[in-house]
Amino acid sequence: MKVTDVYKQYFSGDCEFNGVLRRGAVVTLTATSDAGEITYEAGVSFFPHRDDEDYGISYDAAVQEVLYSGKGRRSKKREKAYLADLRNVIDSAAEKIGGRVFWDRPLRDAQFG
Numbered sequence: 837m838k839v840t841d842v843y844k845q846y847f848s849g850d851c852e853f854n855g856v857l858r859r860g861a862v863v864t865l866t867a868t869s870d871a872g873e874i875t876y877e878a879g880v881s882f883f884p885h886r887d888d889e890d891y892g893i894s895y896d897a898a899v900q901e902v903l904y905s906g907k908g909r910r911s912k913k914r915e916k917a918y919l920a921d922l923r924n925v926i927d928s929a930a931e932k933i934g935g936r937v938f939w940d941r942p943l944r945d946a947q948f949g
Contacts, residue, residue, distance in 0.1 A: 845944065847937050849880075851934060854896055862881050863880050865919060867910050872909070879929075
């Protein structure tokens with residue numbers, strides 16, 4: 837099984853979950869492939885981010901959305917389409933746990949794989 841972070845970026849965020857205030861969010865688009873099958877998932881995980889050095893991810897305040905699962909392999913065309921709609925998908929997913937991503941306040945540059 838091969839797992840690839842197609843996209844990963846840290847942003848300022850806002851979420852209170854399990855009694856802990858979280859001020860950071862990591863947003864991902866992940867491709868998992870194995871034996872001719874591929875799954876694309878969009879995800880967001882909120883973490884405390886108490887200072888500029890705090891990137892300790894806590895996985896209890898996380899939401900994943902499966903965008904596609906089926907036969908195939910990685911597709912740049914498909915990934916481009918998922919990236920174009922990623923903000924809408926993540927905003928909707930974050931709302932489920934009372935979170936919000938501040939897209940205009942990135943904490944780090946985007947990483948592409």
